[in-house]
Amino acid sequence: MPTVKMKVNGKPVTAEVEARTLLVQFLRENLRLTGTHVGCDTSQCGACVVHVNGKSVKACSMLAVMAEGCEVTTIEGLATGNTLHPMQQAFMDNHGLQCGFCTPGMVMTALDIVNRNGNELDEATVRKELEGNICRCTGYHNIVKSVRAGAKAMGSKP
Amino acid sequence: MYDFNYHKPGSVDDAIKALRKASDGKFVAGGMTMLPTMKHRLASPSDVIDLGGIKELLGITVKGDTITIGAMTTHAAVAASKDVQRLLPALAKLAGNIGDPAVRNRGTIGGSIANNDPAADYPAAVIALGATINTSKGEIDGDEFFTGMFETALAEDELIISVSFTKPKAAAYMKFENPASRYAIVGVFLAKTNDGVRIGITGATPCAHRGMRLEEALNKEFSTAAVDKVIMPVDKMNADIHASAEYRAHLVKVMTQRAVEACK
Numbered sequence: 001m002p003t004v005k006m007k008v009n010g011k012p013v014t015a016e017v018e019a020r021t022l023l024v025q026f027l028r029e030n031l032r033l034t035g036t037h038v039g040c041d042t043s044q045c046g047a048c049v050v051h052v053n054g055k056s057v058k059a060c061s062m063l064a065v066m067a068e069g070c071e072v073t074t075i076e077g078l079a080t081g082n083t084l085h086p087m088q089q090a091f092m093d094n095h096g097l098q099c100g101f102c103t104p105g106m107v108m109t110a111l112d113i114v115n116r117n118g119n120e121l122d123e124a125t126v127r128k129e130l131e132g133n134i135c136r137c138t139g140y141h142n143i144v145k146s147v148r149a150g151a152k153a154m155g156s157k158p
Numbered sequence: 159m160y161d162f163n164y165h166k167p168g169s170v171d172d173a174i175k176a177l178r179k180a181s182d183g184k185f186v187a188g189g190m191t192m193l194p195t196m197k198h199r200l201a202s203p204s205d206v207i208d209l210g211g212i213k214e215l216l217g218i219t220v221k222g223d224t225i226t227i228g229a230m231t232t233h234a235a236v237a238a239s240k241d242v243q244r245l246l247p248a249l250a251k252l253a254g255n256i257g258d259p260a261v262r263n264r265g266t267i268g269g270s271i272a273n274n275d276p277a278a279d280y281p282a283a284v285i286a287l288g289a290t291i292n293t294s295k296g297e298i299d300g301d302e303f304f305t306g307m308f309e310t311a312l313a314e315d316e317l318i319i320s321v322s323f324t325k326p327k328a329a330a331y332m333k334f335e336n337p338a339s340r341y342a343i344v345g346v347f348l349a350k351t352n353d354g355v356r357i358g359i360t361g362a363t364p365c366a367h368r369g370m371r372l373e374e375a376l377n378k379e380f381s382t383a384a385v386d387k388v389i390m391p392v393d394k395m396n397a398d399i400h401a402s403a404e405y406r407a408h409l410v411k412v413m414t415q416r417a418v419e420a421c422k
Contacts, residue, residue, distance in 0.1 A: 002164055018161050019161060019162055019163065019164035019206065020159050020160070020161045020162065020196075022193075041197065042194050042197070043190065043193075043194060043260075043261060044338070044339070046258070046260065049260055055234070055263040056259055056260045056263055057260050057263055057264055058260045058261070058264075061189060061190060061193050061194065061261075061264070062189060062193070062264065063164070063189070063193070063208075065164050065166070065208075066189070066208060066210060068166070109259065109260070112259060112260075113259075116259075129259060131258045131259075131340065132257065132258025132259060132260050132261060133258075
């Protein structure tokens with residue numbers, strides 16, 4: 001079996017995995033980081049979005065071995081101790097979730113949106129950028145609100 | 159998916175060697191189509207050769223009016239490239255509307271073209287712009303590259319190195335997209351070139367192709383009215399849950415008209 005080495009949320013990890021192991025399986029089953037969810041398993045829904053070398057990817061459509069030598073960030077890597085990341089806090093403050101299943105992917109995608117588009121986001125931009133993340137509860141309204149508020153909060157972080 | 163032997167070569171030569179050695183090997187680029195296909199067990203290669211470690215397949219270079227894009231360049235990188243935006247804004251826009259942001263961070267131009275999905279965006283641009291596909295064996299003309307549904311002129315052990323486009327006088331890509339997948343229900347790429355108007359159509363039929371009737375009409379008179387008069391054959395059009403053959407034939411003309419407007 002191939003050996004894979006990567007950094008997950010800042011920590012180096014090494015493991016022997018079957019080549020067919022998906023990155024999301026590796027995160028959830030080997031590392032027990034179950035915050036990254038599997039929704040559709042066909043790269044449509046975005047529940048499995050993580051960052052690989054700072055870019056959003058669907059972890060259900062990437063092999064763990066493809067992330068060899070990469071830096072992976074999951075939802076578990078965002079908070080500092082008990083202090084939520086401003087984007088997580090924004091989802092809480094704006095009630096940007098109902099069942100919560102899509103939320104980890106939404107938050108990771110939101111951070112990617114901020115990285116590429118800055119802290120002042122209009123509604124149309126956020127809606128277009130969220131096209132790869134599906135939520136079946138909220139109707140997106142409060143998610144869009146949360147992303148915009150989170151983006152702003154990240155900009156004003158001391 | 160079934161398990162396989164995984165290879166990550168560092169050069170084109172090593173990649174081809176690995177493929178030749180395998181009993182049923184497959185190259186994988188970004189994996190955005192390949193991995194879902196393997197999950198569905200529609201493909202079960204004995205060996206997967208990951209092209210992600212080959213530096214010579216990366217990057218965008220400009221020489222005069224020609225822009226060459228490495229096969230492993232992601233859609234996100236093409237969309238964000240200042241060179242592509244300057245020389246071929248229609249291609250940058252096309253790349254920026256494939257799938258969704260996470261898909262664009264993994265999916266590549268080489269993978270898209272080699273796969274030749276009937277609803278993929280890039281084939282329309284390759285055809286309309288008369289691009290050249292640079293491969294490990296030589297050059298393939300964009301007009302001759304797409305040979306059938308999911309089929310190309312590539313040999314089994316041939317690898318796309320890069321794709322070269324020449325700057326047109328004007329170009330536009332208009333896509334009527336599936337709102338869920340963002341695949342083209344119909345996509346029309348129109349380019350005004352030194353050889354006249356060229357049109358690449360994707361999504362409408364089992365394989366992307368040139369819109370000869372539309373080209374003929376537009377070369378006589380470059381107007382939306384000229385497109386109106388063209389009779390689109392319905393019998394070759396795809397028909398599925400998303401759009402009937404008649405509707406697709408209609409959309410080809412509407413998308414062409416929008417492209418004409420954008421190129422005026």
